Amino acid sequence: MRSTSALRTDSLSLLCAALGGAVLLFIIAPLASLCLSCSLPELAETAGDDEVQASIWLTLWTSMAATVFCAVAAIPLAYLLARKDFPLKGLVSGIIDLPVVIPHVAAGLALLTVVSRGAALGRAADKIGISFIGNSLAVMLAMAFVSVPYLINSARDGFAAVPERLEKAALSLGANPFRVFLTVSVPLAARPIISGMIMMWARGMSEFGAVMIIAYRPMITPVLIFERFSAFGLKYAQSVAVLFIAVCLVFFVVLRLLAGGKKDAQR
Amino acid sequence: MLSVRQICKTYPGFGIKDVSFEVQQCEYFVLLGPTGAGKSVMLEIIAGLTRPDSGSVLLDGRDITGEKIQNRRISLVFQSSALFPHMSVYENVAYPLRWCGRTRSQIDQRVAKLADDFDFSHLLEARPQTLSGGESQRVSLARAVASEPRCLLLDEPLSSLDASSRCEIRSLLRNISANGQLILHVTHDYTEAVSLSTHIAVMEDARIAQIGTVEEIFQHPQSQFIARFVGIRNFFKGRLKAPEAGGTSLRHFATDGLSFSVLTDRPAGQGSVMVRSEDVTITNAASPTSARNNFAGPIVDIAPIGGGVEVIVDIGHGKSLEIAAIITNEAVSALELRLGKKVWVTFKAAAAIFIEG
Numbered sequence: 001m002r003s004t005s006a007l008r009t010d011s012l013s014l015l016c017a018a019l020g021g022a023v024l025l026f027i028i029a030p031l032a033s034l035c036l037s038c039s040l041p042e043l044a045e046t047a048g049d050d051e052v053q054a055s056i057w058l059t060l061w062t063s064m065a066a067t068v069f070c071a072v073a074a075i076p077l078a079y080l081l082a083r084k085d086f087p088l089k090g091l092v093s094g095i096i097d098l099p100v101v102i103p104h105v106a107a108g109l110a111l112l113t114v115v116s117r118g119a120a121l122g123r124a125a126d127k128i129g130i131s132f133i134g135n136s137l138a139v140m141l142a143m144a145f146v147s148v149p150y151l152i153n154s155a156r157d158g159f160a161a162v163p164e165r166l167e168k169a170a171l172s173l174g175a176n177p178f179r180v181f182l183t184v185s186v187p188l189a190a191r192p193i194i195s196g197m198i199m200m201w202a203r204g205m206s207e208f209g210a211v212m213i214i215a216y217r218p219m220i221t222p223v224l225i226f227e228r229f230s231a232f233g234l235k236y237a238q239s240v241a242v243l244f245i246a247v248c249l250v251f252f253v254v255l256r257l258l259a260g261g262k263k264d265a266q267r
Numbered sequence: 268m269l270s271v272r273q274i275c276k277t278y279p280g281f282g283i284k285d286v287s288f289e290v291q292q293c294e295y296f297v298l299l300g301p302t303g304a305g306k307s308v309m310l311e312i313i314a315g316l317t318r319p320d321s322g323s324v325l326l327d328g329r330d331i332t333g334e335k336i337q338n339r340r341i342s343l344v345f346q347s348s349a350l351f352p353h354m355s356v357y358e359n360v361a362y363p364l365r366w367c368g369r370t371r372s373q374i375d376q377r378v379a380k381l382a383d384d385f386d387f388s389h390l391l392e393a394r395p396q397t398l399s400g401g402e403s404q405r406v407s408l409a410r411a412v413a414s415e416p417r418c419l420l421l422d423e424p425l426s427s428l429d430a431s432s433r434c435e436i437r438s439l440l441r442n443i444s445a446n447g448q449l450i451l452h453v454t455h456d457y458t459e460a461v462s463l464s465t466h467i468a469v470m471e472d473a474r475i476a477q478i479g480t481v482e483e484i485f486q487h488p489q490s491q492f493i494a495r496f497v498g499i500r501n502f503f504k505g506r507l508k509a510p511e512a513g514g515t516s517l518r519h520f521a522t523d524g525l526s527f528s529v530l531t532d533r534p535a536g537q538g539s540v541m542v543r544s545e546d547v548t549i550t551n552a553a554s555p556t557s558a559r560n561n562f563a564g565p566i567v568d569i570a571p572i573g574g575g576v577e578v579i580v581d582i583g584h585g586k587s588l589e590i591a592a593i594i595t596n597e598a599v600s601a602l603e604l605r606l607g608k609k610v611w612v613t614f615k616a617a618a619a620i621f622i623e624g
Contacts, residue, residue: 166351
């Protein structure tokens with residue numbers, strides 16, 4: 001009975017399915033075409049390339065490190081945004097979305113004005129022996145800048161969905177606000193927080209514009225793909241691109257599954 | 268002892284004004300009032316979740332108005348379950364014990380004892396979302412009393428339960444109260460108040476309208492509002508007798524030398540009987556009737572009320588047991604009722620509502 005009613009279609013559903021199919025095709029077709037244009041021996045050769053391997057590792061760990069470091073400060077901010085009313089809250093929310101809106105090359109330039117050796121922060125860092133430019137630190141900075149809104153927004157929605165009743169109950173049971181935050185609010189918002197972290201990590205990993213401005217070297221994979229493309233052409237860039245897409249997909253799917261598995265335990 | 272002094276709190280379009288009351292140790296105090304009267308705000312202020320605009324809250328003589336919530340030793344139980352869904356029942360009950368410097372084995376012992384007392388030992392590993400309403404509320408109560416709070420606040424703890432769990436939780440609450448726990452219970456349901464409380468404060472329009480024992484509130488409501496809200500003037504405490512052999516549900520209820528016939532299937536024991544004034548009829552002479560409750564006595568008061576007349580008859584034969592009847596103006600003149608005249612009052616056994624407690 002169920003299957004027949006599920007199969008029964010009306011003209012609106014048909015139209016939606018047709019248009020949706022077109023969108024899906026639009027996403028899948030270029031990726032499939034890219035992957036199919038690469039032969040396995042080519043891919044194997046690229047995978048053995050030290051420069052490629054180094055850049056993929058760099059991309060993976062810098063984006064993860066950027067996510068974890070940012071989470072420490074971004075999660076409490078998300079909590080604040082979900083729970084408290086304060087002056088200029090709307091403005092703060094707007095500022096958080098800024099990195100998504102502005103061109104990422106511009107974001108890179110903006111960061112550069114702060115951390116270059118001539119700028120205040122750059123000079124201060126220089127004094128204690130840290131250099132941002134041409135360093136993985138700069139890569140992380142650029143990745144974090146463009147991707148942190150995904151984490152904050154997701155975590156904020158997560159905290160907002162935690163019933164305040166539970167936090168009030170925890171307080172009345174003798175836990176101080178820090179303990180309530182760590183033992184009730186964060187665990188209950190864990191799923192949106194983790195999914196926000198995955199989004200932030202994925203977004204950071206795929207960043208090109210901002211990173212290229214502030215840290216062309218050490219070379220993350222998107223920059224490497226661009227360099228090979230501009231120096232040697234499509235043929236040489238596409239195998240790196242395919243390899244990188246594959247690695248990203250594997251990580252993305254595995255993390256999603258891990259986070260999704262946690263769902264049943266949570267609610 | 269909990270004492271609340273001249274608490275005021277204003278919200279846009281709502282607030283509470285000058286609320287004061289005291290709850291002694293061992294008292295079961297019910298704050299009774301319609302929805303929106305400000306009862307829950309009062310609880311939040313006592314618990315420390317909301318700060319009053321003025322006034323103070325004292326617990327055992329110490330001013331705790333500005334005290335942090337977690338240091339107040341006041342537990343709060345909500346209407347719907349506030350169990351933590353990411354923890355097992357065991358972890359929920361152990362939660363308040365984690366913050367008061369107990370060892371692992373002390374916590375184990377305490378949780379096991381509570382689980383035994385509150386009858387959920389078999390559910391310790393369960394997740395809260397798999398529990399029934401009654402089970403959830405039992406666990407919530409156990410968690411609330413786990414760290415031995417000075418004061419237990421209950422916000423409509425029975426209203427989301429079905430009838431049988433309600434009965435079960437009521438008797439649990441009576442036990443907690445009998446162990447000397449100070450309880451402040453907020454409800455809009457007068458049967459809860461009658462069944463559980465030792466003292467009642469009626470809240471009306473953001474202020475306290477009357478404070479007193481159950482008898483005082485129900486027999487002598489001080490305002491039209493209270494009389495209408497509690498709805499029932501005829502309120503008698505006493506004892507329901509066991510069903511006679513033959514086992515009908517028509518039972519005897521003894522109060523102050525009189526015996527009422529009551530239709531109920533509740534077990535024998537202490538309780539109250541209520542009769543709505545509208546259900547009481549007055550006649551000049553005893554006549555055969557289907558009603559099982561017939562008493563004679565002099566009229567002690569006749570007062571116009573609403574669209575009718577309230578006639579009070581003393582049926583206690585010298586012990587002052589008053590019963591009120593609301594009748595029409597026409598009936599007063601037809602029966603030639605006047606102060607001091609001896610009349611018969613009659614009501615059906617089915618009109619007598621028994622509430623245990």
